[in-house]
Amino acid sequence: MSNNKKQLSYADCGVDIDAGNAFVGRIKNAVNSTMRPEVLAGLGGFGGLFQPDFSGMQEPVLVSGTDGVGTKLLLLQEYDKPHVAGIDSVAMCVNDLAALGAAPLFFLDYLATGTLKGETLAGVVEGIADACKTCECALIGGETAEMPGMYAPGHYDIGGFCVGVVDKPKMVDGSTIADGDVVLGLASNGPHSNGFSMVRKLLELGKADLNNDTLSDGSKAIDKVLAPTRLYVPAINALMKSGVTVHGFSHITGGGMFDNLERILSDDLAVTVDVSSWGVPPVFEYLLSFADVDKTERYRTFNMGIGFVVILPKDNAEEAEKVLRDAGETVYHIGHIHKRDGEVVTLIG
Template sequence: MTSPSNVSLSYSDAGVDIDAGDALVEAIKPYAKRTMREGVLAGIGGFGALFEIGKKYREPVLVSGTDGVGTKLKLAFQLKRHDTVGIDLVAMSVNDILVQGAEPLFFLDYFACGKLDVPSATDVIKGIAHGCELAGCALIGGETAEMPSMYPDGEYDLAGFAVGAVEKSEIIDGSKIAPGDVVLGLASSGVHSNGYSLVRKIIEVARPDLNADFHGQPLADALMAPTRIYVKPLLALMKAIEVRGLVHITGGGLVENIPRVLQPNLTAVLKRDAWTMPPLFSWLQQHGGVADAEMHRVFNCGIGMTVIVSPANADAAIAQLRAAGETVFRIGEIRERQGDEAQTIVE
């Protein structure tokens, strides 16, 4: 049957290149294969991915998380850098489920674009696979959606989904946190993946040369540094020491994330001179005229994860984390909350 105008249309005429999608799947298979781990029964290529929870768990509880990269992608498009945003995508979800004590098991991604560019999409998914390797989880599935007219040329969006497991008796929910406990801060690798709407506004106002040297590297490199993945060092710490609370410092910064693990009667008091704010944050604050309070509720300010332990375990936790390659600061302590004061105070 032909159309009234006798025009024979194909999916390609509508803007969707099936061959490009097939080429992408083939290109990413070797990278996904490197992430395979015990438990994977079926991965890339099927309608659904299969994963078997191992017998090491007596009462396994599944913990899931989903996130994106946010407007950091706009900077990636501007700079034509697609090789690290996949790490950001993985980090945002695996770090989130980690804080409840979960070991990330597997990850799925969603890549959506207007017109599929196989080389840049391959770079993105190579980054996702590398992030999965850093987190010890398997990249077992995903979806690539080519949707003409939905996105500008050269742009795409990303979403990620992580699933992990934790022994029911070992879930970290903050209920054991007590006055006198120590708050440790693990250094971030940069801005991570939050606050980039403000970062981009500051760049728009300051108009810097993004290729100029910034403390030994191009400013663009500092701005695009991928989010640090804390999974392996913290899983090892949990096996050795009682960890009473973990906080991934994402949107909301230090002051809005730490209260998420505190009982209503507790406050975290952080000492701002306990760590040095990295130069990039000082640059952003200076060029944007950003107030201290705004910095603390938008950016991680150099602390990407906090670990709350008892005073008796603090030194051992610091030593173990430093031996694992983390930069650790003793940034504060927990005390009884006074009236209706804030649950995180930076002084």
């Protein structure tokens, strides 16, 4: 009896194992560039091995975080900026860890696509590696999933996961924030990786041309709208090591100035933020020119120019500002903490 069954391989189903292996070989240099002495095994094992040395800490506490890049990915894919996607996936995780005063130790990524395009996905991993090096964080593993039919051609998704450490006596969790504390704001690079469902709608309503539009300062719209999320880890690490007393940190992400400050304040405290204390970056003027967006909605959706906040005693503000500026940050005095008598977060200016 003849066998009329069609011969079938995994490649016929849309998954190319050889291409996957070639991709792993291509990204090895990028991954290896992030290694720390605590990493025991390189890329390719079933799990990443990390042997930490916490001998210099009294009570080491592991801090973990996971995040993605959100719908910004649609624009990064449309305008072919995989390197930015990689940086964003790291920044959204490590900045959250920094908000507890924790230093990142290692990072893992998850990349999923319909058809593996090595050039594009290698660009993502190289972005991840560059961000990890900036934060002295090891990229010790990841997963690249090729899933035909799950994603439109040219589309991919990315998730990041990070583990860091902080010495418990030095942990900054907001519990010591007090009436009279001052609020310092660190400048953002632009929208970072938040609010892009509105960004995309604004660009659509304004019939924007990102490649050719320019901002009021003469810069290209595409460079500012899709700028990578700023990595605040080096500056926050420097501040933690300086010995300056800090009462609270906040990473200004989804929910903007409102939600991310409220979440670290006790029930009896509130904050007043003077939005005139820093200049709103031209990229937000550009985006918000395309529709009528209420002021509260603007500051709840976008960071509006402040990507990270430091709360500390007034007497320590000058020293902290110097440490942060020496680490490369642009710093503004944006507000103060006071007893609650009404709204938790009030914007003036």
